[in-house]
Amino acid sequence: MLLTSLLMLTACDDGGRNFVPEVDPNNPGIVHLGEFTPSPLAESRENAFFGTIGVVEPGKFGGATATFLGTGDEVCVWVDPESVFWNQAVAVQNRVGKYAYPDYFYDDGDLDIEVGLSAFYTGSPGVEMGDFQAVYEDSLGNESFIEFNECTITDIYGQAGAHSGRGTIEFCTIDTAAHPGKEYTIVLNTWSLPSDDYSLAYGLAVFEGSCSDLQDAGFAVQSDYGTNANVIAASPTGECFLQDEVGKSAGGEDLDFDTLERSFCAEEQTYHCCSYYPDNSHCSDEPTTEDICPANYLADFE
Amino acid sequence: MSAFVPLALLLTGGCTFDEHLPQVDIQGTVVIPRAAATRQVPNAATGQTEEVVDPRAIGPVFMGAFASIDEPGLNYDFPHPEIGPIFLEGETGNAYPYGGGTVGRFDFACYQAMVCKVVTGRFTTYEDILDYFDEVVQESVVDDRGGVVDSADAFQAYCFELFNYTDDAELGFLTETEDALDFVENTDGDFEADFDLWAVTYYQGMQIWGWVDTPDEAYNFSTCDENRGQNNQEYANDYQYGANVPDVLNFPGENISEGDYVVSSPIAFDYEDADAFRDAGDEPTVIIDFLAD
Numbered sequence: 001m002l003l004t005s006l007l008m009l010t011a012c013d014d015g016g017r018n019f020v021p022e023v024d025p026n027n028p029g030i031v032h033l034g035e036f037t038p039s040p041l042a043e044s045r046e047n048a049f050f051g052t053i054g055v056v057e058p059g060k061f062g063g064a065t066a067t068f069l070g071t072g073d074e075v076c077v078w079v080d081p082e083s084v085f086w087n088q089a090v091a092v093q094n095r096v097g098k099y100a101y102p103d104y105f106y107d108d109g110d111l112d113i114e115v116g117l118s119a120f121y122t123g124s125p126g127v128e129m130g131d132f133q134a135v136y137e138d139s140l141g142n143e144s145f146i147e148f149n150e151c152t153i154t155d156i157y158g159q160a161g162a163h164s165g166r167g168t169i170e171f172c173t174i175d176t177a178a179h180p181g182k183e184y185t186i187v188l189n190t191w192s193l194p195s196d197d198y199s200l201a202y203g204l205a206v207f208e209g210s211c212s213d214l215q216d217a218g219f220a221v222q223s224d225y226g227t228n229a230n231v232i233a234a235s236p237t238g239e240c241f242l243q244d245e246v247g248k249s250a251g252g253e254d255l256d257f258d259t260l261e262r263s264f265c266a267e268e269q270t271y272h273c274c275s276y277y278p279d280n281s282h283c284s285d286e287p288t289t290e291d292i293c294p295a296n297y298l299a300d301f302e
Numbered sequence: 303m304s305a306f307v308p309l310a311l312l313l314t315g316g317c318t319f320d321e322h323l324p325q326v327d328i329q330g331t332v333v334i335p336r337a338a339a340t341r342q343v344p345n346a347a348t349g350q351t352e353e354v355v356d357p358r359a360i361g362p363v364f365m366g367a368f369a370s371i372d373e374p375g376l377n378y379d380f381p382h383p384e385i386g387p388i389f390l391e392g393e394t395g396n397a398y399p400y401g402g403g404t405v406g407r408f409d410f411a412c413y414q415a416m417v418c419k420v421v422t423g424r425f426t427t428y429e430d431i432l433d434y435f436d437e438v439v440q441e442s443v444v445d446d447r448g449g450v451v452d453s454a455d456a457f458q459a460y461c462f463e464l465f466n467y468t469d470d471a472e473l474g475f476l477t478e479t480e481d482a483l484d485f486v487e488n489t490d491g492d493f494e495a496d497f498d499l500w501a502v503t504y505y506q507g508m509q510i511w512g513w514v515d516t517p518d519e520a521y522n523f524s525t526c527d528e529n530r531g532q533n534n535q536e537y538a539n540d541y542q543y544g545a546n547v548p549d550v551l552n553f554p555g556e557n558i559s560e561g562d563y564v565v566s567s568p569i570a571f572d573y574e575d576a577d578a579f580r581d582a583g584d585e586p587t588v589i590i591d592f593l594a595d
Contacts, residue, residue, distance in 0.1 A: 138369035
């Protein structure tokens with residue numbers, strides 16, 4: 001009993017801070033990116049911003065903010081957080097081969113978008129994250145929350161309030177017709193950071209028109225294997241609207257990431273990790289089996 | 303055995319545990335004017351228009367608890383709950399109700415022609431519906447091919463086939479007995495019904511207010527949307543069953559139209575809290591009396 005008590009007391013001596021990543025002053029967890037000018041769709045890729053978000057001190061929410069002025073028309077806000085993510089197909093029978101290879105999920109982070117008029121934003125850009133909720137008090141003194149976030153993302157049941165998952169693009173179309181010339185704030189809330197380096201690379205594009213306009217914009221992607229795909233505002237090719245957020249956010253390129261991302265957009269990630277480039281650092285290093293990477297995979301793939 | 307005695311006592315005591323919930327169930331009586339059950343019906347024999355009073359013509363009654371009720375002329379030409387901020391020109395503010403309920407609701411009576419036409423608690427039999435639409439609405443019930451439905455048996459057979467039902471009790475638009483219908487005529491010649499507003503969040507000073515949606519001349523209800531509800535794709539069909547418009551208590555003024563009647567003297571509760579309300583056992587009578595025009 002005495003030994004147990006001593007052990008428990010010793011355990012209490014650990015504050016758990018060693019489980020919390022350190023703040024890196026060179027990679028802040030709350031950043032303000034300034035004002036963006038919505039680009040014409042054709043120039044949206046080259047005008048995209050790439051950056052990173054780091055760790056915030058415990059007890060705070062992290063993320064990035066930016067602003068733009070209402071154009072009087074629709075504006076698309078698009079964010080692509082590091083990196084690519086897919087759910088591994090684990091079915092014993094009729095497995096979907098392109099998802100057979102396990103994802104490397106230590107490089108995945110998640111950003112959730114909110115967009116609204118800056119007048120309703122409660123945060124301090126670059127200092128503290130906020131939201132677009134206001135409180136209405138009726139004549140009896142009872143309070144109701146009013147939501148001014150105009151970025152409404154619906155789930156598979158059509159209910160508002162959804163967000164994309166880890167490493168997955170997120171976007172929404174904001175109709176600024178009612179407030180031309182008024183400032184809007186884009187909020188990218190950090191939902192999770194990659195656990196391999198606690199630095200989340202991301203790309204952010206703000207362009208004129210609806211996000212669905214991407215369908216006809218003619219943006220294409222080609223995998224190293226030679227497969228072409230049209231980029232649209234949906235998975236998987238939407239992942240390649242903004243390419244290589246990991247390399248570009250560091251001011252260069254990350255060939256490992258870029259080639260895997262393009263393979264993912266062409267739905268060839270399993271082939272890529274099994275056969276084409278098995279040493280890619282962004283492919284899971286879990287031991288693969290004949291079941292996942294069959295010897296005749298190339299033939300099957302074709 | 304003795305060890306089970308405290309457990310049994312605890313379980314027994316649990317049944318009487320008062321959670322002091324802030325939500326209350328409000329029961330009472332709602333009275334609507336005779337005029338809300340009156341339709342102008344042309345008489346083919348005389349060529350004259352006659353007034354027909356029929357409680358089956360009473361549309362759904364919407365009731366809610368609100369912070370306060372504005373006088374006519376503030377935001378609407380009829381008494382209306384206070385509203386929150388208006389953010390865009392042409393839109394209205396949310397009334398932020400504390401809760402509410404209805405007396406009767408729209409239910410799909412098997413044929414496309416019946417979408418948004420039938421309210422629960424008004425009819426007891428298929429004949430009842432056929433007679434009412436023949437004689438009072440003067441628009442016979444027609445099937446999905448446009449043929450007049452003149453037989454209760456055919457009506458029932460179509461309903462059972464459509465819903466895979468085997469008993470009339472499964473159809474919400476049929477009430478089992480005359481006694482179970484919502485509205486009865488009172489001694490003043492008006493019509494009254496019991497109402498239940500379940501789980502209303504209680505606030506001292508809140509007021510019970512509501513309105514009855516009366517059908518227009520073409521027998522359309524302003525609170526029903528034909529493009530909502532379950533989709534019917536049986537054979538060549540492709541239409542919705544209809545449902546009441548969303549947020550109907552949040553934006554009442556948007557759904558009240560000419561000919562509807564609203565409450566002009568809302569019932570206010572001054573009990574300190576939900577417990578005091580429950581202890582008092584108050585069962586108010588709400589009178590709907592103000593004609594919206």
